[in-house]
Amino acid sequence: MKLASTFKVAPIAIALLTSSAFAADFSQKELAYMPANTQIELFKSGMITPLDVLHAQKAQYEQTNDVVNAVTYDHWETAEKAAKEATERYQNGTYRSMEGVTFAVKDEHHDKGWKVTFGSKLHMNDEPTTHADPMVSKLKSVGAIPVIQTTVPELYFNWVTSTDAWGTSRNPWNTEFAVGGSSGGSGAALAAGYATIATGSDMGGSIRIPSSFNGLYGLKPAANTTPNAALYSYFSGSGPIARSFEDMVMMYNVMAGPDAQWSVPNVGEQEKLSKETQSLEGMKIAYIGDMGTSPMANYVADGMEDAMAVLRKQGATVDTVSFDFDMQMGLLEGVSNLAFSGAMGAPMMDAYAGHTDEMTTYTGGLIKKAISHREDYDGRAQAKTEAEVLRMWTKLSSEIYAKGYDLVIAPTMPTVSVPADYNFITDKPLKEDGHTYDKAVGMMYTLPFNLLGWLPAASVPAGLSPDGVPFGLQIIGKPADTKTVVKVAGAYSKGAPKFFTGDNLPKGVK
Secondary structure, eight states: OOSTTEEOOOHHHHHHOSSOSOOOOEEHHHHHHOOHHHHHHHHHHTSSOHHHHHHHHHHHHHHHHHHHOOEEEEOHHHHHHHHHHHHHHHHHTOOOTTTTOEEEEEBTBOOTTOOOOTTOGGGTTOOOOSSOOHHHHHHHHTTOEEEEEEOOOGGGOOSSOEETTTEEOOOTTOTTBOOOSSSHHHHHHHHHTSOSEEEEEESSSTTHHHHHHHTOEEEEOOTTSSOOSSTTOTTOEEEEEESSHHHHHHHHHHHSSOOSSSOOTTOOOOOOOOOSOOOOTTOEEEEOTTTTTOOOOHHHHHHHHHHHHHHHHTTOEEEEOOOOOOOSSOHHHHHHHHHHTTTTHHHHHHHHTTOGGGSOHHHHHHHHHHHHTGGGSSHHHHHHHHHHHHHHHHHHHHHTGGGTOSEEEEESOSOOOOBTTOOTTTSOOOEETTEEOOTTGGGTTTTHHHHTTTSOEEEEEEEEOTTSOEEEEEEEOSTTOHHHHHHHHHHHHTTSOOTTBTTBSOSSOO
């Protein structure tokens, strides 16, 4: 707690104190970046109130979002009312489990009456939504407060967040670089201190990639553990993004399982996971490196060595295992087959035919390609990809799990040295440390575990690039075994880089 440049606790907090004649002073940044679990304890004690945190985060937004550009619409006015109610609930003892914790909402999820733009000019004038989706309604039901909607690539079709509709989102750690995608605005908003937690979704790495770029904890859930409007899209699911391990788990425990008002038949009850650190004694972990897809930058390789040392210190046996998925088709071909042969296919092609020139280059290009090859996206394409997925799983299970390993780890990304507005359609391939990367490099290490969608996968902070941009470690579990992923992430967090504490805050914006 700093005494210089303090952000005063609101007068209402002083009125709430019954056993103390004073309230604590915290700096604006301390309040804005304070973990949810810490906030809740201080809310209960009366040392701070939800209004104090809200005001600090709003100030962060007003000071830096003109540069970071992570927000589509803000909801500070309604959030102010909700924070006042939350303050009163702490006073009268009726607070709920996440009362007063603010959250950012990906421009995909929504509250009732909000506008969703999908990052596209074509949707800027869409009608407001008529209902809240479960990612928002579940969090609100336990007292959390939505404050902003966050930027995405157009139609979520990129791993960098830059669109004609909303412009380029920039990394708070170094604004020359990308925030990731598709949940890029959510990642940047947390790194910039605009909210405490954020929603994300992941079809090709869209939670894990922004978590890596922004120094965050993010969890891609195993298939059929969180509500998903696309019932048959086992390769896609919504999940939590947070600045701390404990906050990620708390958020997941609310998001997972069926929703009372918006239930779908493919989501069953989920076990509540523990935020407590557990020993990794007796656990056997395989580090599978680049999986035969694309070499990693030198600093990422060094960071993985450090990460393995942390896990070994926590008691695990960690072996470096030579493993290659030996893909028989391109990763993008695989996920395109699943997407365009299924729920996203014909309806999307029909809706956007004739409008591709009004889209951001990468989205228009992908849709044009899908339309021109419409006949290729049928049951045969889906069957081909599902056969490939089965082959991938057989290879992973026989070469790794059958040899006694409990889970696998890998880098989240080969490199984070990616310009903020990188366009994988029009720009040249990235080069680093003697490597020339495929234009889809951001997804190379994450997408296999969307094709293998039953595998839960978390991204946790692993280090900083020479440019000061965070990069991450991926922890991937066996089918539906989120519990072990979280156990390993929790143990690792005790020795992980400590971002968002003390002076270790993003340097790109002041």
